[in-house]
Amino acid sequence: MKSIIKTLLILTIILALFSFVSAAQTCNINIYGTVKDWKGNNLYRANVDLYINGDLVASDRTDNGKYIIEYEISEGLEGREWKIIATYGGNSLEKTGIIQCSKSYKIDLTIGNLGLVSKRVSEDLLIYGLDLETGKSLKGVHITIANNTPDQVIKEGVTNKDGVFQTQVYGTNLIVTGKYGSNTVTVKPYYFVQGYEDKVYIYTDRPIYRPSQKVFFKVVVWNNTAGNFSISKDVQCNLKIYTPKRDSIYKKEFLTNEFGTFSGNITLSEEPPLGRYQIEVSVYGKKYYGYFEVQEYKKPEYKVDLTPEKKVYINGETAKINLKAEYYFGKPVKGADVVYKITQQYYYPPCKGYDCYYISSPRIVPPPYYPQKPITSGKTKTDNNGIAKIEFNVRSEQESNVIVEAEVIDESRRTVSGSTSLWVAPALFKLEIRTDKRLYKVGEVVHASIKAVDYEKNPISTSVQVKVNRLNWTRYKQEKILVLDKTLRTEANGVAEFDFTTSVEGNYNIEVSGKDKKGNKVKREINIWVNKERWYGTFNRLELILDKDSYESGETAKLLINSPIRDFSAFITIEGDKIYGYQYITTDGTSALIDIPIKSEYSPNVHISAILAKEGNRYIDNIILKVPPKDKNITVEIISDKKEYTPRETAKFTIKTLKNGNPIDTELSLGLVDKAIYALSKDITENIFDFFYSERPNRVNTAYSWYYYPYLVEERAIGVEGTPIPTPAEAPAPAVKKIGASEFAPFTVRKYFPDTAYWNANIKTKNGIAKVEIPIPDTLTTWRATAKALSLNKEVGENKEEIITSKKLIARLETPRFITSGDELLISGIIHNYLNTTAEVQVSLEASGLKILDEVNKTLTIAPEDSERIDWRVVADNCCSAKIKLIALTSYESDAMELAIPIIPHGIEKINATTGILTDNNNSVDIVITYPKGTINNASSAILYISPSIAGTALDALEYLAGYPYGCVEQTMSRFLPDVIVSNTLSELKLENKKLEKELPDMVSKGLQRLYKFQHSDGGWGWWEKDEANPFMTAYVVYGLTLAEYNKYYIDEKVLNNGIISLKEQIASVDNLNTKSYMLYVLSFHEKVDLSDLFANRDKLNDYAKSLIALAYVNNNNTDNAITIIKELEDSAKCTSTECSWGGETWHYRWEQNDIETTAYVIKAFIALDSDNPKIPLAINYLVRRKNGNYWTSTKSTATAIFA
Structure with a gap:
């Protein structure tokens, strides 16, 4: 016992000693300090990382420039090296020290002023090194290029006297590191490869067509290999034309000729869908598109043009608009009524650069919507030259757009419209304000300039008032604290400059105002922000201006650089498909003018990019230099x-x-x-030269090593009013x-x-x-x-x-585009006399298909350059077309015009079918066609279809049935189920239809995905995805999935099994016996079902449900009860000598008891149990007669009829 106690005591002492030693082996290291830029400004959200033995062990991010890192270190590491790395943007700085247990280190870090710019296109890489404080280039920056990780160095070099290092390098994830003295900075060149698009030019003879007209098209194909185009000779192209509903109406393969072109035409149907049609050309594995419109139109006979006497009016002036109405045959529209209205819409100047961004969140600021405000309206008439004058006063204290719209009504009573717009300015000139930046530090000097120019961009020398207010909010009320109030005068160049010093942080408003010589006030204002700490951004006020709109090879372009900073250095590159060259300049003042020799390779355009930096801010701009390939x-x-x-x-x-x-x-x-x-x-087709030699995009990707904020390039769109x-x-x-x-x-x-x-x-x-x-x-x-x-x-x-x-004597016939039978209307004839003398004109009207109610012959006396209108009352007492002829006769010259006008029947289209059956015993049949009462004879026709089999009568509906699924569960099934049945029909009857064979798998697949998506968590289906499961809808979907699986489509077994389980669970709660019949019929495809209750209560079932129960018995191999039901269905048939049908009542689900579907399911039951029943051909005869053209009343009824 003592030895045990002694052993435990020794063990306890050892454990205690071990515990003591373990506690003594750890200690803490504490590193803290600040991260500043080279000017001493605290940096926000700079990263500071601690490394020990090369491993990252702790991090912090600066708050107001301060950081703290605490880390527990094992004593065994004491004396080893630690390293901290501070990064801000792409700039980094590292410091090292020796680990001493439980010691604090105060390490203040200063991020250097080295900056790198990378420009990359394909394998070409350019690196520009610069001093972010002065903006000057840096020679001797050591550049290291790595791929994926910094240690995988693939190239090294040194920047030249312009701060540039150029090389070729491969790799998609490059890391470029620059070292200059103690400064280290990294930049990751963007690598985004833009593909070279082939050029496929598609056009038609005109932009719009009417039904039945012919569309002519032509296609030009050029191949693009790395920016070099070649004519695509002997290249196969596939062309398709689609309706607005995406139905294909034309498909053909073409082979391009030696010019890389092919052409063709298509005649539109009599009743095509209206809207925008698409021409699709497939070549080189890609698709290209052209478009045309199909509409029911009537062409205008004259045009209306409005032209303001000048485009810019000043507040208080009278605007003058000239309206000209002219017939397309070249003569003026005289004495026509003119109705005009004038509206005004205030102008919101487009933002530029950082004006487009909120400071708190760099997002685009959309311009506010200004509705059109009515100014005036009125009426007038055109004179003998077809001219009308419209005058009105314009008033606006801010820039606005005035829209003038006019309608002209000539003798034909037809209206043609025209419009124009003009500019309203508040004064004879406008003011612009520019500051060197938008964000300042307290105590900084704001350099501002004012520019006064008229609306032709000419400089104006004038007196302006400058007010600077600091905006202060107190309890939801804004107060202005005046900082500066002075009067300046712009010089001959329209410019005046002023400075002021910021003393308090906040929002400052700079307002400049003046008056023109008419006393009109003009004002412009901007805001700037002042913070305690420095803001680093890229608020772009650099401006590049070229001396010409375009150049030719061999010329020299003059590029003016207007800088927001004085005494600047700029790095200018010429870019496009590659980096064509660069220039580095330094200059005094705020502007520089440089020469750019134009080379042939610049065609059709290049992009000029300029970069300036100073005091950590970056200024960038670019401009397109055009060299049209003349x-x-x-x-x-x-x-x-x-x-x-x-x-x-x-x-x-x-x-x-x-x-x-x-x-x-x-x-x-x-x-x-x-x-x-x-x-x-x-005409929506682009000019062929502009299309093939359009503006070339800039493929050079630029990246920067220091933080920046995006800038916007202003885009202008010129609209043409129709x-x-x-x-x-x-x-x-x-x-x-x-x-x-x-x-x-x-x-x-x-x-x-x-x-x-x-x-x-x-x-x-x-x-x-x-x-x-x-x-x-x-x-x-x-x-x-x-x-x-x-x-x-x-x-x-x-x-x-x-x-x-044109003609000297013109007869114009004015008719509607169509007439409805029974209409009484006016037909007008207008006679124009452009003879040199007064003419006596004998005028007459002739018509077939119309009854003229007035005297057909009339005589007019018409002066030279004049016209007269005559009206005839007519009635359309027939159908289906009319021809109207207007004749004008004189002894000098005569004219006649004839138009054909459709007359639409006043009624509804109804299809009545009569059928007959030929058999071995009866090889002839007499068919009597009886027209219903009220039939419009001219609008009706009888068509005889002869089919060698019953099945053949249904096959013309297959393409009508096939389609892509959409909408709710019922709508999806109304497409999905017919698609499956069409697939089954093609397979069972061994029919060939390449279009359907190609499209059906995709249609069925999309239907399945929608049905899977609609399935509820309990396995059932409702009408939608989130509603309650519905007994019939669940059975309906399970039936569709079952048929699809039978037709060898892959069905997710889990989905189908869950649906079956849900179907079984819902059957118990269904009281409606007809609904339960359908559910049990569907379930009988998967297992034996109990039909005894339904059989006992079959007197309560409709014929549709009875046929389903009979089929369910067949599935259960119980033919005795099924035959009993068949006999009852024989008794309930509605038969004539030529046909039999069942159904016709309304049931809970709107189409399950209609005569088409009920008859179809009864036929299926008869064929399954009594295939020789004489009522089968009679029932099929009924179905054939009830067809509405190629189909029955709905896709579901059509599918069910075919499936029978």
Whole structure:
């Protein structure tokens, strides 16, 4: 016992000693201090990391420049080295020391002023080293380039006298480290590879079409290899055309010719979907798109242009607008009513640079919405030249936009609109304020400048008042504390400068104001912020200005650099597909002018980028230098033998293609289109030269080693206002004067009015010349000829010219676009006299398909350059089309015009089907077609379909059924289930339909994913994802999944099994026997079900439910009870000598007891139990007769009928 106690005592002493030693082996190290920049400013959120033996063991982030790191260190590490690294942005600084137990170290760290800029494109890398305090470049910065981690060094070098180190390097995750003295800084070059897009130019003969019209298209394909284009010769392209509903209506493969082009056409159907159509071209594994519109339109017969006498008006002036209305056949619209309205919308100047950001959160500040404010409205008339003057006073104490809209109504009562806008300024000049930055430290000097310019950007010398107020908020009230109030005068250059010193932190408002010589006030103000600590940002006020809009190779561009800081150094790079070069400059003052020699490789453009830095702030700007590739521009001349033609004359066009004045052989397309079309839809096709030689993006990625905030580049969009489609108006008819007749000049009835008079996609010039002769249609209008040319050397160009078709005597027939049978309406004829003498005109109206209620012959006396309108009352007493002819006869010249107008039946479309069956015993059948009472004979037709089998009558509905799922569970199933049934039908009948075979798997897959998503947590389905499970909807989905699985589609077994479990659980709570019948029928596909209760109460079931119970018995191999039900269904059939049907009542679920689906399920039950039943062909005959064209009443009914 004593030995045990002694042993325990020794062990206890050893453990106590061990515990004492262990406690003695740990101690704490404490490191604290500040992190400042090289000017002594505390840095916020700088990272400070502690390393021991190369391992990161502790970190802190500065708060107001201070940090504290405490770490428990084992005594065994005493005497080893510790290292702390402070990082701020990309700048870093490290300090080392020796570990001493329980000692505190005060380490103040100063981040250096070394900065790095990286510019990378592909494998090319440029590093620029600079002093962030002075902004000057640094020679001798040691550059280390690593990949992925700093120790994987792949290249080293030293910056040159301009602070630049250039090299080629591979790797996507580069780390660049620069060391200069005690300063170390890192930057991670961005590596983002922009692909080179091929160019596929798709265009049509015009932008908009009517149903039944022909669409002509042409496609030009160029391949782009690393920025170098080549013509794609003998390349296979697939072209598809889609309706607005994304239905494909055209598909064809093309092979490009030697010019890289192909062309084709498509004729639209009589009733196509209206809207925007898409042309899709697939080539080189990518898809490219073009567009056109299809609408039911009527072209305007005249145009309305509004032009302000000047674009800028000053507050208080009278604005003058000239309105001109002109027929497309070149004559003025005289004496037309003009209704105009004028609205005003205040202008919010676009933000620039840091003005677009809140200081607390760098996000874009959207301009406020200013609604249009009514100014005035009025009425006037056009004069004999088609001119109307609109005048109104403009008043606005701030810049605003005034919109003038006018509607013109001519004798035809049709309305054509036009619009324009003008600028209203509060004074003759405007003021701009610029400060060197927006955030300052207390005690700093604010350098500010004012610039006064007029609205032509000319400098103005004028007196201005400057007020600086510090804004102070007290209890939700703002007070202004005056800091500066002085009067200045801008110099001849429009500029005045002033300084003031900040003394208190807060928000400062700088306001400048003045008056023009008319006494109008002008004012502009900005805010600046003053903090106790220094703010480091990139508030961009650097400005780059080029002396020209564009240049040619060999010229020298002058680049003006306006700096927000005095005595600056700037690093300028020329960028684009690569880094073309750089310049480093230093200068006194705030501006510098440098020369940039233009090289041919700069075409079509390069990007000029400039970087300035001083006192830790960064200023950047870029500008696009354009070098249009004029050597790639073809001059296209379209020369007509004359400018004005009469209908059915032949216009002779000569097209010349020139390069630098010399002929060049090309392939060109030529279209001649009614100009009125472009009033309905603007030409959306980009100019071919601008498309192929458009602005080149900047592929150079730039990164910085020090913190910055993003800046914005201002973008301007120029909008072109369109002319809306006119709407008809009503006006009383003028009096008609009757006079005697005389001998008349002969005439030709004008009846051919195409929108495109001519199109040829593949005209070849020889020695730069092509000649084309075009018969001019009957339309009296302006025709626009558009030619687009391209050569084998990638030169392109286009041009447009216009010709006019007109007559000395014009008969215009004004009709609606369509008429409804039974309508009584006015048909108007307008006669224009452009003869040199007063004309006695014999006018008559002829019509077929319409009854004219007034005297058809009338006589007018019309003065030169004048017109008269005549109205006839007509009634549409028939269907389905009418031809109306207007004839105007004089002894000098005559004219006649004929239009065909559709007459829509006044009724509803109804399809009645009659069927017959041929058998071995009966090889002929008599079918009597009885038209229902009230049938409109001209609008009705009888179509005989002969099918070799019953199945054949249903197959034309397959494509109607197939579609992509959408909407709720029921809507999804109404697409998914028919898709599955179509798939089953194709498989069972061994039918070939490549389109459906390709699309159905994707359709079914998308339907499955939606159904999986809609499944509830209890395994059931409702109408939506988040509602309660519904008994019928659960059965409906399980049935669909079951059929899909039967047709060899992969079904998630967990989803289906959970659905079956939920279905079984819900059956017990369902009282409606018809619903329960459907649920048990679906369940019978998976297990044996108890149908005894339903069989005992079958007298309460409808025929639909009975057929389901019979089929469920078949699934359970119980044919006795099933046959009993079949006999009852035989007795409940509604039969005639040729057909049988069941159903017709309304049940809880709206379509489960309709006659189509009930009859279909009864047929399935009969075929399963009594396939020779004579009622089967009669029932099928009923289904065939009830088809509505190619389908039944719904997708579900159609699918069920086919499945039967």
